[in-house]
Amino acid sequence: MLETLDDVAWDKLTHAYGAAADVPVLIRLLASADAETRGQARYELYGNIFHQGTRFEASAYAVPFLVELTLEPSVPDRAEIVGLLADLAVGYQYEYMVSPFPGEELRSAVGGFGAEWRAEVSARYVWWVQDIEHREPPHEVERTIATSLDELRVYEAVRDAVPQLITLLDDADDELVGAVAHALAWFPEQAVLTVPALAAVAADEAQGPGVRATALLAAGMAGRDPRLLSDLLGRLIHDSDEDLRWAAAGTWALTTGPDTPDAAKAVLQVLGESADDDEDHWLAWRWSRADWSLALLDAVDVVMAAQMRRVRVAAALEERWNEGAMWHNRLVNPFNLAYPDGEPDGPVPFAELTPAQRCLVEFLVAHPQALEGGHRGAGHLLRRHCLPDEHPALAAFAAS
Numbered sequence: 001m002l003e004t005l006d007d008v009a010w011d012k013l014t015h016a017y018g019a020a021a022d023v024p025v026l027i028r029l030l031a032s033a034d035a036e037t038r039g040q041a042r043y044e045l046y047g048n049i050f051h052q053g054t055r056f057e058a059s060a061y062a063v064p065f066l067v068e069l070t071l072e073p074s075v076p077d078r079a080e081i082v083g084l085l086a087d088l089a090v091g092y093q094y095e096y097m098v099s100p101f102p103g104e105e106l107r108s109a110v111g112g113f114g115a116e117w118r119a120e121v122s123a124r125y126v127w128w129v130q131d132i133e134h135r136e137p138p139h140e141v142e143r144t145i146a147t148s149l150d151e152l153r154v155y156e157a158v159r160d161a162v163p164q165l166i167t168l169l170d171d172a173d174d175e176l177v178g179a180v181a182h183a184l185a186w187f188p189e190q191a192v193l194t195v196p197a198l199a200a201v202a203a204d205e206a207q208g209p210g211v212r213a214t215a216l217l218a219a220g221m222a223g224r225d226p227r228l229l230s231d232l233l234g235r236l237i238h239d240s241d242e243d244l245r246w247a248a249a250g251t252w253a254l255t256t257g258p259d260t261p262d263a264a265k266a267v268l269q270v271l272g273e274s275a276d277d278d279e280d281h282w283l284a285w286r287w288s289r290a291d292w293s294l295a296l297l298d299a300v301d302v303v304m305a306a307q308m309r310r311v312r313v314a315a316a317l318e319e320r321w322n323e324g325a326m327w328h329n330r331l332v333n334p335f336n337l338a339y340p341d342g343e344p345d346g347p348v349p350f351a352e353l354t355p356a357q358r359c360l361v362e363f364l365v366a367h368p369q370a371l372e373g374g375h376r377g378a379g380h381l382l383r384r385h386c387l388p389d390e391h392p393a394l395a396a397f398a399a400s
Contacts, residue, residue, distance in 0.1 A: 001068060001069070002031075002068060002069075005028070008024070008061055010024050010058065013057045013058040014056055014058060015048040015051070015057070016048045016056060017047075020049070022048070026048075027062060030069055035076070042077075042084065045062070045084065050088055055088060055091070055147075055150045056150055057146075059154040060153040063157035063161065070082055070165070071164060073171075078168075078173070079173070079179035082165070082168075082180055082182075082183050083179050086179075086182060089155050089186055090155065091151070093186070094286055097287055097292060097295060100188055100221070100224060101188070103187075103188070103189060106151065158183075162184065163193060166184070169181065169197055169198070169200075169215075174207070174208055174210075178214045178283065178284045181201060181211065182285065184198060184218050185218035194218075195219045195225075198215045199215075199232060201215035202219060202236075209243050209244050210283050213241075213246070213283060214285070216233075216251050217247050217251055220250070220255045224254065225255060229251060232248075233248045233251060233264075243283070248264065249265070250268065250292065252264040254296070257299065257300055258301070260300045265301050268293040268297050269304055269308050271290070271293055272293025272308050273311045273315075290312070294309060306355050309337060310354075310355040312337050313356040313360055314363075316334040326377075327369070327370040327371075327377045328375065328376055334363075338354070343385055347386045347387075348386065349400065350398055361397070364378060365391070365395045371394070382394070
C-alpha cells in the first residue's frame with residue numbers, strides 16, 4: 001500500500017503553505033492505528049491541500065493515494081477519507097445542492113485560458129505600471145488561472161476514481177457506504193455507472209434508512225433524470241421512515257423541477273417547516289434538511305416556498321434566547337431567511353415585500369424595544385435592508 005507515494009516530487013509541488021513535502025507523511029498517518037494521529041493528519045490535510053475550500057497544485061497528486069487508502073479494508077476511518085475526496089473534488093458543496101456541479105463549464109473556462117491569458121496578463125501589467133497609485137500585483141490573473149486549473153485537475157482526478165469508489169458500495173461498513181454514495185453525487189458525467197449502483201443501494205431494504213436516503217439523493221443529483229428512478233420514488237414517497245420520504249421528495253424535485261408532484265412538494269413543505277432541532281448536517285450532506293427543503297421549493301414552487309419561508313421566519317423570531325442577548329444577534333438569522341437574495345438595492349413598499357419580510361417588519365413593530373440600544377438593536381439591520389430604523393416610521397411604513 002502506498003508503494004509509489006515517494007515517487008512523486010512533493011517538494012517541487014505547492015499547497016497553501018508552500019512546498020508540499022509534508023503531504024506524503026500526512027497521507028501515511030491516515031492509516032495510523034492511533035485515532036488521535038489520524039485525526040490530526042486529516043486536520044492538517046484539510047488545512048494545506050484544501051485550505052478554506054481552495055485546492056492547490058499538490059491536491060490532485062494526493063487523490064490517487066487517498067483512493068488507495070479507501071480501498072484497503074484494514075485502514076480505519078475510510079469514510080472520513082472519502083469525505084476529504086468529495087471536498088477536494090467540488091469545494092464547498094452547498095453551492096451545488098440544487099443545481100448540478102458545473103464540471104463542463106469549469107472545463108470550458110479553463111480551456112479558454114490557453115490562447116488569451118498571456119495577452120490579458122500583459123495588459124494588466126501595462127495598467128499596473130501606469131496606474132501606480134492604485135496598482136495591484138500583475139500576477140493576480142496568473143494566480144486565478146492556476147487556481148482554476150488546480151480545481152479542474154483535482155475534480156477530474158476524483159472523477160477518474162469513480163469506478164473504484166463504486167466498489168465500496170458493497171462494503172459492510174454503513175458509514176463508508178453512505179460517504180461513498182454522497183461522494184458519487186457530484187459526477188454527472190459518470191451517471192451511467194453511478195445511478196444504477198446508487199439506485200440499488202436505495203432500494204435495498206437490508207440497508208439502513210440513512211444510507212438508502214443518501215444513495216437516493218445522490219442518484220438524483222448525479223443523473224437528474226426521473227425516468228431512472230420513478231418506480232423507486234413512487235414507493236419511497238409513502239415510506240414509514242421520515243428520512244426516506246424526504247429523500248424521495250427531494251430527489252423528485254432535483255430531477256423534475258417545476259413538474260415535481262404535489263405529494264413530493266407537500267413532504268418538502270412539512271419537513272422543511274419543522275426547523276426546530278434540525279441538524280446543521282443531515283446524514284452525509286452539508287446542509288440541514290430544512291434549508292435544503294426551502295432551496296428546492298424555491299426552484300420548483302415559488303408560492304409554496306414563500307409560505308414556508310414566512311413560517312421559518314416566524315419560528316426564528318420566537319426562538320428563546322438568554323436574557324440580555326442583543327436584539328441585533330437575535331435578528332440576524334430571521335433577516336437572512338427573509339432576504340435570501342441579500343440586501344435590496346433600494347426601498348421597497350410594504351405591500352411589495354414578501355410574506356416573510358412583512359412578517360419580520362410586523363414583529364419589529366410589535367416589539368419596539370428591538371429598535372433600541374444603538375448597535376445592540378435592530379437599527380443597523382433595518383438600514384442595511386432599506387427599512388425605516390425608527391419605531392414610529394417603521395409602524396407607519398407597515399400601515400401604508
